[in-house]
Amino acid sequence: MNYALIFAGGTGQRMNTKTRPKQFLELHGKPIILYTIEAFENHPDIDGIVVVCLEDWIPFLRKKLEHYDIGKVIDIVPGGATGQESIRNGLMALEKAVGPDHCVMVHDGVRPLVSPETISECALSVARFGSAVSVTPAIETIVQENNGTVTSIIDREACRMAKAPQCFNLGELLDAHRRAEEEGSAGFIDSASLMSHYGHALHTVATGPENIKITTPSDFYIFRAFLDARENSQIFGL
Template sequence: MNCALIFAGGTGQRMNTKTRPKQFLELHGKPIIIYTIEVFENHPDIDAIVVVCLEDWIPFLRKKLVHHDIAKVVDVVPGGATGQESIRHGIDALLLNGDENATVLVHDGVRPLLRSETITECIQSVEERGSAITVTPAIETIVQESDGMVTNVIERQACRMAKAPQCFRLRELAEAHRQAEADGLFDFIDSASMMRYYGHNLYTVEGSPENIKITTPSDFYIFRAFVDARENSQIFGL
Protein backbone atom coordinates (compact mmCIF):
# COMPACT_ATOMS: atom_id res chain seq x y z
CA MET A 1 0.00 0.00 0.00
CA ASN A 2 1.25 3.49 -0.88
CA CYS A 3 -0.10 6.58 0.86
CA ALA A 4 0.39 10.31 0.44
CA LEU A 5 0.44 12.65 3.42
CA ILE A 6 -0.06 16.16 2.06
CA PHE A 7 0.78 18.95 4.46
CA ALA A 8 -1.20 22.14 3.87
CA GLY A 9 -1.25 23.71 7.31
CA GLY A 10 0.68 26.94 6.75
CA THR A 11 -0.75 30.44 6.67
CA GLY A 12 1.51 31.74 3.89
CA GLN A 13 2.76 34.96 5.47
CA ARG A 14 5.43 35.46 2.78
CA MET A 15 2.78 35.41 0.06
CA ASN A 16 1.49 38.79 1.31
CA THR A 17 -2.13 37.78 0.73
CA LYS A 18 -4.79 38.90 3.18
CA THR A 19 -7.66 36.96 1.60
CA ARG A 20 -6.72 33.32 2.08
CA PRO A 21 -3.76 31.01 2.85
CA LYS A 22 -1.42 30.40 -0.08
CA GLN A 23 -2.50 26.76 -0.59
CA PHE A 24 -6.03 28.00 -1.36
CA LEU A 25 -5.05 30.67 -3.87
CA GLU A 26 -6.70 29.82 -7.18
CA LEU A 27 -5.35 29.50 -10.69
CA HIS A 28 -7.96 29.07 -13.45
CA GLY A 29 -10.60 28.49 -10.77
CA LYS A 30 -8.71 25.70 -8.98
CA PRO A 31 -6.85 26.06 -5.64
CA ILE A 32 -3.14 25.23 -5.53
CA ILE A 33 -3.80 22.43 -3.03
CA ILE A 34 -6.14 20.71 -5.50
CA TYR A 35 -3.47 20.81 -8.22
CA THR A 36 -1.14 19.11 -5.73
CA ILE A 37 -3.65 16.47 -4.63
CA GLU A 38 -4.49 15.64 -8.24
CA VAL A 39 -0.91 14.55 -8.94
CA PHE A 40 -1.32 11.80 -6.33
CA GLU A 41 -4.98 11.15 -7.18
CA ASN A 42 -4.02 10.38 -10.78
CA HIS A 43 -1.04 8.17 -9.96
CA PRO A 44 -1.99 4.49 -10.31
CA ASP A 45 0.22 3.34 -7.41
CA ILE A 46 -1.20 5.72 -4.80
CA ASP A 47 -3.93 4.04 -2.76
CA ALA A 48 -4.87 6.65 -0.16
CA ILE A 49 -4.32 10.32 0.64
CA VAL A 50 -4.53 12.19 3.93
CA VAL A 51 -4.45 15.99 3.93
CA VAL A 52 -3.41 18.02 6.96
CA CYS A 53 -5.19 21.36 6.74
CA LEU A 54 -5.81 24.56 8.67
CA GLU A 55 -8.82 23.68 10.79
CA ASP A 56 -10.94 26.67 9.73
CA TRP A 57 -10.43 25.75 6.07
CA ILE A 58 -11.35 22.06 6.27
CA PRO A 59 -15.01 22.59 5.20
CA PHE A 60 -13.84 24.63 2.20
CA LEU A 61 -11.33 21.95 1.20
CA ARG A 62 -13.91 19.16 1.52
CA LYS A 63 -16.21 21.03 -0.87
CA LYS A 64 -13.38 21.44 -3.36
CA LEU A 65 -12.52 17.73 -3.15
CA VAL A 66 -16.09 16.86 -4.13
CA HIS A 67 -16.20 19.51 -6.86
CA HIS A 68 -13.02 18.21 -8.47
CA ASP A 69 -13.95 14.51 -8.14
CA ILE A 70 -11.12 13.60 -5.77
CA ALA A 71 -11.72 10.01 -4.61
CA LYS A 72 -8.53 8.87 -2.87
CA VAL A 73 -8.58 11.31 0.07
CA VAL A 74 -9.57 9.18 3.06
CA ASP A 75 -9.31 11.94 5.66
CA VAL A 76 -8.70 15.65 6.16
CA VAL A 77 -7.31 16.44 9.61
CA PRO A 78 -6.43 19.70 11.36
CA GLY A 79 -2.83 20.78 11.68
CA GLY A 80 -0.96 21.29 14.92
CA ALA A 81 1.06 24.09 16.48
CA THR A 82 4.15 23.15 14.44
CA GLY A 83 4.89 21.42 11.17
CA GLN A 84 6.17 18.40 13.08
CA GLU A 85 2.95 18.12 15.09
CA SER A 86 0.86 18.54 11.94
CA ILE A 87 2.65 15.70 10.19
CA ARG A 88 2.10 13.56 13.29
CA HIS A 89 -1.64 14.23 12.98
CA GLY A 90 -1.48 13.02 9.39
CA ILE A 91 0.45 9.90 10.39
CA ASP A 92 -2.16 9.06 13.01
CA ALA A 93 -4.91 9.37 10.39
CA LEU A 94 -3.03 7.10 7.99
CA LEU A 95 -2.55 4.48 10.69
CA LEU A 96 -6.31 4.49 11.29
CA ASN A 97 -7.09 4.21 7.60
CA GLY A 98 -4.44 1.84 6.34
CA ASP A 99 -1.48 -0.48 6.86
CA GLU A 100 1.43 0.44 9.12
CA ASN A 101 3.75 -1.30 6.63
CA ALA A 102 2.63 1.06 3.87
CA THR A 103 4.95 3.46 2.11
CA VAL A 104 4.14 7.08 3.00
CA LEU A 105 5.07 10.02 0.79
CA VAL A 106 5.14 13.26 2.81
CA HIS A 107 4.57 16.19 0.47
CA ASP A 108 4.06 19.95 0.67
CA GLY A 109 0.59 21.09 -0.35
CA VAL A 110 2.16 24.00 -2.23
CA ARG A 111 4.36 21.86 -4.49
CA PRO A 112 1.83 21.24 -7.28
CA LEU A 113 4.34 20.71 -10.11
CA LEU A 114 5.54 17.31 -8.89
CA ARG A 115 5.96 14.81 -11.72
CA SER A 116 4.30 11.41 -11.70
CA GLU A 117 7.65 9.81 -12.55
CA THR A 118 9.14 11.15 -9.31
CA ILE A 119 6.37 9.50 -7.28
CA THR A 120 7.11 6.19 -9.02
CA GLU A 121 10.85 6.45 -8.34
CA CYS A 122 10.26 7.39 -4.70
CA ILE A 123 8.02 4.36 -4.13
CA GLN A 124 10.64 2.10 -5.72
CA SER A 125 13.38 3.59 -3.55
CA VAL A 126 11.43 2.95 -0.34
CA GLU A 127 10.68 -0.61 -1.42
CA GLU A 128 14.34 -1.30 -2.22
CA ARG A 129 16.23 0.88 0.29
CA GLY A 130 13.77 2.07 2.94
CA SER A 131 13.62 5.79 2.16
CA ALA A 132 13.48 8.38 -0.60
CA ILE A 133 14.36 12.06 -0.29
CA THR A 134 13.58 14.04 -3.42
CA VAL A 135 16.44 16.36 -4.34
CA THR A 136 17.62 18.63 -7.12
CA PRO A 137 21.21 19.68 -7.89
CA ALA A 138 22.46 22.92 -6.35
CA ILE A 139 22.71 25.47 -9.15
CA GLU A 140 24.47 28.17 -7.17
CA THR A 141 27.52 28.17 -4.94
CA ILE A 142 26.84 27.30 -1.29
CA VAL A 143 28.93 29.02 1.39
CA GLN A 144 29.12 28.87 5.16
CA GLU A 145 29.58 32.08 7.09
CA SER A 146 30.15 33.39 10.59
CA ASP A 147 29.79 37.01 11.68
CA GLY A 148 29.43 38.11 8.08
CA MET A 149 32.58 36.36 6.88
CA VAL A 150 32.68 33.33 4.57
CA THR A 151 34.28 30.43 6.41
CA ASN A 152 33.86 27.70 3.80
CA VAL A 153 32.90 27.33 0.16
CA ILE A 154 31.19 23.98 -0.41
CA GLU A 155 31.81 22.14 -3.65
CA ARG A 156 28.64 22.58 -5.67
CA GLN A 157 28.83 19.11 -7.23
CA ALA A 158 28.48 17.58 -3.77
CA CYS A 159 25.39 19.63 -2.85
CA ARG A 160 21.73 18.86 -3.40
CA MET A 161 18.63 20.83 -2.50
CA ALA A 162 16.16 18.78 -0.46
CA LYS A 163 12.61 18.94 -1.81
CA ALA A 164 9.50 16.81 -1.41
CA PRO A 165 8.13 14.22 -1.30
CA GLN A 166 10.14 12.67 1.52
CA CYS A 167 9.19 9.02 1.75
CA PHE A 168 9.49 6.24 4.32
CA ARG A 169 7.79 3.18 5.69
CA LEU A 170 4.82 4.45 7.67
CA ARG A 171 5.62 2.38 10.74
CA GLU A 172 9.19 3.68 10.95
CA LEU A 173 8.14 7.31 10.52
CA ALA A 174 5.47 6.90 13.21
CA GLU A 175 8.05 5.38 15.57
CA ALA A 176 10.42 8.30 14.99
CA HIS A 177 7.66 10.80 15.82
CA ARG A 178 6.79 8.96 19.01
CA GLN A 179 10.46 8.89 20.03
CA ALA A 180 10.90 12.59 19.30
CA GLU A 181 7.92 13.43 21.50
CA ALA A 182 9.26 11.20 24.26
CA ASP A 183 12.61 12.97 24.00
CA GLY A 184 11.00 16.41 24.11
CA LEU A 185 12.12 17.29 20.59
CA PHE A 186 9.52 19.29 18.71
CA ASP A 187 11.43 21.45 16.25
CA PHE A 188 12.62 19.12 13.47
CA ILE A 189 12.46 21.10 10.24
CA ASP A 190 11.26 18.14 8.18
CA SER A 191 10.83 14.37 8.18
CA ALA A 192 14.27 13.78 6.66
CA SER A 193 15.97 15.61 9.54
CA MET A 194 14.05 13.58 12.11
CA MET A 195 14.71 10.24 10.46
CA ARG A 196 18.42 10.98 10.08
CA TYR A 197 18.61 12.03 13.75
CA TYR A 198 17.22 8.63 14.75
CA GLY A 199 19.72 6.71 12.68
CA HIS A 200 17.86 5.97 9.46
CA ASN A 201 19.76 5.99 6.19
CA LEU A 202 18.42 8.50 3.70
CA TYR A 203 18.59 7.79 -0.03
CA THR A 204 18.02 10.38 -2.71
CA VAL A 205 15.79 10.47 -5.76
CA GLU A 206 16.56 13.25 -8.21
CA GLY A 207 13.45 15.23 -9.05
CA SER A 208 12.57 17.92 -11.54
CA PRO A 209 13.72 21.54 -11.06
CA GLU A 210 10.14 22.67 -11.70
CA ASN A 211 9.05 21.03 -8.42
CA ILE A 212 9.05 24.41 -6.69
CA LYS A 213 7.43 25.35 -3.40
CA ILE A 214 5.01 28.22 -3.90
CA THR A 215 5.94 30.57 -1.10
CA THR A 216 6.15 34.07 -2.62
CA PRO A 217 4.21 35.95 -5.32
CA SER A 218 7.00 35.30 -7.82
CA ASP A 219 6.65 31.54 -7.19
CA PHE A 220 2.96 31.81 -8.03
CA TYR A 221 3.74 33.51 -11.35
CA ILE A 222 6.23 30.74 -12.19
CA PHE A 223 3.57 28.15 -11.36
CA ARG A 224 1.08 29.92 -13.63
CA ALA A 225 3.61 29.95 -16.46
CA PHE A 226 4.18 26.19 -16.16
CA VAL A 227 0.45 25.43 -16.07
CA ASP A 228 -0.24 27.67 -19.06
CA ALA A 229 2.64 26.09 -20.99
CA ARG A 230 1.26 22.60 -20.32
CA GLU A 231 -2.22 23.63 -21.44
CA ASN A 232 -0.86 25.27 -24.59
CA SER A 233 1.10 22.12 -25.45
CA GLN A 234 -2.12 20.10 -25.25
CA ILE A 235 -4.04 22.58 -27.40
CA PHE A 236 -1.41 23.23 -30.05
CA GLY A 237 0.49 19.93 -29.88
CA LEU A 238 3.76 21.61 -28.96
Protein backbone atom coordinates in the same frame (compact mmCIF):
# COMPACT_ATOMS: atom_id res chain seq x y z
CA MET B 1 0.83 -0.01 -0.79
CA ASN B 2 1.64 3.69 -1.25
CA TYR B 3 -0.11 6.57 0.48
CA ALA B 4 0.36 10.32 0.27
CA LEU B 5 0.31 12.60 3.30
CA ILE B 6 -0.20 16.13 2.02
CA PHE B 7 0.61 18.87 4.48
CA ALA B 8 -1.42 22.03 3.95
CA GLY B 9 -1.36 23.57 7.39
CA GLY B 10 0.58 26.80 6.79
CA THR B 11 -0.84 30.29 6.81
CA GLY B 12 1.37 31.65 4.03
CA GLN B 13 2.66 34.83 5.67
CA ARG B 14 5.39 35.29 3.05
CA MET B 15 2.78 35.39 0.29
CA ASN B 16 1.60 38.78 1.61
CA THR B 17 -2.03 37.75 1.21
CA LYS B 18 -4.60 38.55 3.87
CA THR B 19 -7.58 36.93 2.16
CA ARG B 20 -6.72 33.24 2.42
CA PRO B 21 -3.82 30.86 3.14
CA LYS B 22 -1.45 30.31 0.23
CA GLN B 23 -2.56 26.73 -0.39
CA PHE B 24 -6.05 28.02 -1.17
CA LEU B 25 -5.00 30.75 -3.59
CA GLU B 26 -6.52 30.03 -6.98
CA LEU B 27 -5.05 29.69 -10.44
CA HIS B 28 -7.53 29.34 -13.30
CA GLY B 29 -10.27 29.03 -10.70
CA LYS B 30 -8.69 26.06 -8.86
CA PRO B 31 -6.92 26.26 -5.47
CA ILE B 32 -3.23 25.33 -5.42
CA ILE B 33 -3.91 22.49 -2.98
CA LEU B 34 -6.22 20.83 -5.52
CA TYR B 35 -3.47 20.76 -8.14
CA THR B 36 -1.26 19.04 -5.58
CA ILE B 37 -3.89 16.52 -4.53
CA GLU B 38 -4.69 15.71 -8.17
CA ALA B 39 -1.03 14.82 -8.84
CA PHE B 40 -1.40 11.95 -6.38
CA GLU B 41 -5.06 11.24 -7.11
CA ASN B 42 -4.25 10.59 -10.77
CA HIS B 43 -1.19 8.42 -10.14
CA PRO B 44 -1.85 4.67 -10.40
CA ASP B 45 0.71 3.82 -7.70
CA ILE B 46 -1.05 5.90 -5.03
CA ASP B 47 -3.67 4.00 -3.03
CA GLY B 48 -4.92 6.76 -0.76
CA ILE B 49 -4.35 10.28 0.53
CA VAL B 50 -4.55 12.00 3.91
CA VAL B 51 -4.55 15.79 3.99
CA VAL B 52 -3.49 17.86 7.01
CA CYS B 53 -5.31 21.18 6.83
CA LEU B 54 -6.00 24.32 8.79
CA GLU B 55 -9.06 23.39 10.82
CA ASP B 56 -11.15 26.37 9.75
CA TRP B 57 -10.60 25.49 6.09
CA ILE B 58 -11.54 21.81 6.26
CA PRO B 59 -15.20 22.35 5.22
CA PHE B 60 -14.04 24.41 2.24
CA LEU B 61 -11.59 21.71 1.20
CA ARG B 62 -14.23 18.98 1.49
CA LYS B 63 -16.47 20.89 -0.90
CA LYS B 64 -13.63 21.31 -3.38
CA LEU B 65 -12.77 17.60 -3.23
CA GLU B 66 -16.36 16.77 -4.05
CA HIS B 67 -16.48 19.35 -6.84
CA TYR B 68 -13.35 17.98 -8.51
CA ASP B 69 -14.40 14.36 -7.98
CA ILE B 70 -11.42 13.42 -5.80
CA GLY B 71 -11.88 9.84 -4.63
CA LYS B 72 -8.61 8.79 -2.95
CA VAL B 73 -8.71 11.13 0.06
CA ILE B 74 -9.18 8.91 3.12
CA ASP B 75 -9.27 11.66 5.71
CA ILE B 76 -8.69 15.36 6.33
CA VAL B 77 -7.25 16.13 9.76
CA PRO B 78 -6.53 19.44 11.48
CA GLY B 79 -2.96 20.60 11.86
CA GLY B 80 -1.16 21.17 15.13
CA ALA B 81 0.82 24.02 16.62
CA THR B 82 3.90 23.19 14.52
CA GLY B 83 4.60 21.53 11.20
CA GLN B 84 6.12 18.57 13.02
CA GLU B 85 2.98 18.12 15.12
CA SER B 86 0.75 18.52 12.08
CA ILE B 87 2.54 15.78 10.16
CA ARG B 88 2.37 13.52 13.20
CA ASN B 89 -1.41 14.07 13.32
CA GLY B 90 -1.65 13.02 9.70
CA LEU B 91 0.52 9.96 10.20
CA MET B 92 -1.57 8.80 13.13
CA ALA B 93 -4.76 9.19 11.10
CA LEU B 94 -3.23 7.23 8.24
CA GLU B 95 -1.98 4.46 10.51
CA LYS B 96 -5.43 4.19 12.07
CA ALA B 97 -7.01 3.89 8.64
CA VAL B 98 -4.63 1.46 6.90
CA GLY B 99 -2.04 0.18 9.38
CA PRO B 100 1.69 0.87 9.64
CA ASP B 101 3.27 -1.36 6.99
CA HIS B 102 3.00 0.91 3.96
CA CYS B 103 4.97 3.55 2.10
CA VAL B 104 4.00 7.11 3.02
CA MET B 105 4.94 10.06 0.83
CA VAL B 106 5.02 13.29 2.83
CA HIS B 107 4.44 16.19 0.47
CA ASP B 108 3.88 19.94 0.70
CA GLY B 109 0.40 21.08 -0.24
CA VAL B 110 1.98 24.03 -2.05
CA ARG B 111 4.23 21.89 -4.24
CA PRO B 112 1.71 21.23 -7.04
CA LEU B 113 4.01 20.42 -9.96
CA VAL B 114 5.43 17.12 -8.71
CA SER B 115 5.69 14.82 -11.71
CA PRO B 116 4.30 11.30 -12.14
CA GLU B 117 7.88 10.14 -12.74
CA THR B 118 9.03 11.49 -9.36
CA ILE B 119 6.16 9.74 -7.57
CA SER B 120 6.93 6.46 -9.35
CA GLU B 121 10.65 6.66 -8.58
CA CYS B 122 9.93 7.44 -4.93
CA ALA B 123 7.66 4.41 -4.60
CA LEU B 124 10.35 2.23 -6.16
CA SER B 125 13.07 3.62 -3.87
CA VAL B 126 11.04 2.96 -0.72
CA ALA B 127 10.34 -0.59 -1.89
CA ARG B 128 14.06 -1.18 -2.51
CA PHE B 129 15.79 0.89 0.14
CA GLY B 130 13.17 1.97 2.68
CA SER B 131 13.35 5.68 1.94
CA ALA B 132 13.20 8.29 -0.80
CA VAL B 133 14.10 11.96 -0.50
CA SER B 134 13.43 14.02 -3.63
CA VAL B 135 16.37 16.25 -4.51
CA THR B 136 17.61 18.65 -7.17
CA PRO B 137 21.23 19.64 -7.84
CA ALA B 138 22.60 22.78 -6.23
CA ILE B 139 23.05 25.22 -9.12
CA GLU B 140 24.71 28.08 -7.25
CA THR B 141 27.73 28.32 -5.01
CA ILE B 142 27.00 27.37 -1.40
CA VAL B 143 29.01 29.00 1.38
CA GLN B 144 29.18 28.79 5.15
CA GLU B 145 29.51 32.06 6.99
CA ASN B 146 30.03 33.38 10.48
CA ASN B 147 29.32 36.98 11.51
CA GLY B 148 29.18 38.10 7.91
CA THR B 149 32.39 36.38 6.82
CA VAL B 150 32.59 33.36 4.53
CA THR B 151 34.27 30.52 6.44
CA SER B 152 34.14 27.86 3.73
CA ILE B 153 32.89 27.24 0.21
CA ILE B 154 31.18 23.90 -0.31
CA ASP B 155 31.64 21.94 -3.52
CA ARG B 156 28.23 22.28 -5.10
CA GLU B 157 28.78 19.16 -7.21
CA ALA B 158 28.36 17.19 -3.98
CA CYS B 159 25.34 19.21 -2.81
CA ARG B 160 21.67 18.61 -3.41
CA MET B 161 18.58 20.61 -2.45
CA ALA B 162 16.06 18.53 -0.52
CA LYS B 163 12.53 18.79 -1.90
CA ALA B 164 9.39 16.66 -1.53
CA PRO B 165 7.95 14.11 -1.51
CA GLN B 166 9.98 12.60 1.30
CA CYS B 167 9.01 8.96 1.64
CA PHE B 168 9.41 6.26 4.26
CA ASN B 169 7.79 3.26 5.84
CA LEU B 170 4.77 4.67 7.66
CA GLY B 171 5.42 2.79 10.90
CA GLU B 172 9.08 3.79 11.02
CA LEU B 173 8.34 7.46 10.38
CA LEU B 174 5.61 7.52 13.00
CA ASP B 175 7.93 5.83 15.52
CA ALA B 176 10.49 8.59 14.91
CA HIS B 177 7.81 11.23 15.50
CA ARG B 178 6.75 9.54 18.73
CA ARG B 179 10.36 9.36 19.94
CA ALA B 180 10.79 13.05 19.20
CA GLU B 181 7.61 13.83 21.11
CA GLU B 182 8.69 11.76 24.12
CA GLU B 183 12.13 13.40 24.15
CA GLY B 184 10.74 16.88 23.68
CA SER B 185 12.67 17.24 20.42
CA ALA B 186 10.98 19.86 18.28
CA GLY B 187 12.06 21.95 15.36
CA PHE B 188 12.89 19.31 12.78
CA ILE B 189 12.44 21.13 9.49
CA ASP B 190 11.26 18.09 7.55
CA SER B 191 10.83 14.32 7.64
CA ALA B 192 14.30 13.74 6.20
CA SER B 193 16.03 15.59 9.04
CA LEU B 194 13.91 13.75 11.61
CA MET B 195 14.68 10.32 10.16
CA SER B 196 18.37 11.13 9.77
CA HIS B 197 18.49 12.21 13.42
CA TYR B 198 17.25 8.77 14.46
CA GLY B 199 19.75 6.89 12.35
CA HIS B 200 17.81 6.03 9.20
CA ALA B 201 19.62 5.95 5.87
CA LEU B 202 18.26 8.41 3.34
CA HIS B 203 18.21 7.47 -0.33
CA THR B 204 17.77 10.22 -2.91
CA VAL B 205 15.52 10.43 -5.94
CA ALA B 206 16.11 13.11 -8.58
CA THR B 207 13.14 15.39 -9.17
CA GLY B 208 12.63 18.08 -11.80
CA PRO B 209 13.26 21.82 -11.46
CA GLU B 210 9.53 22.46 -11.84
CA ASN B 211 8.88 20.78 -8.47
CA ILE B 212 8.86 24.13 -6.68
CA LYS B 213 7.32 25.07 -3.35
CA ILE B 214 5.05 28.08 -3.64
CA THR B 215 6.13 30.31 -0.78
CA THR B 216 6.38 33.82 -2.20
CA PRO B 217 4.46 35.79 -4.85
CA SER B 218 7.25 35.15 -7.38
CA ASP B 219 6.83 31.39 -6.84
CA PHE B 220 3.16 31.75 -7.74
CA TYR B 221 4.04 33.42 -11.04
CA ILE B 222 6.56 30.67 -11.80
CA PHE B 223 3.87 28.09 -11.09
CA ARG B 224 1.51 29.86 -13.48
CA ALA B 225 4.20 29.94 -16.18
CA PHE B 226 4.93 26.22 -15.82
CA LEU B 227 1.25 25.35 -15.86
CA ASP B 228 0.53 27.53 -18.90
CA ALA B 229 3.51 26.02 -20.74
CA ARG B 230 2.23 22.52 -19.97
CA GLU B 231 -1.26 23.35 -21.20
CA ASN B 232 0.11 25.01 -24.38
CA SER B 233 2.19 21.92 -25.16
CA GLN B 234 -0.95 19.80 -24.99
CA ILE B 235 -2.92 22.18 -27.21
CA PHE B 236 -0.26 22.77 -29.84
CA GLY B 237 1.52 19.41 -29.62
CA LEU B 238 4.83 20.97 -28.63
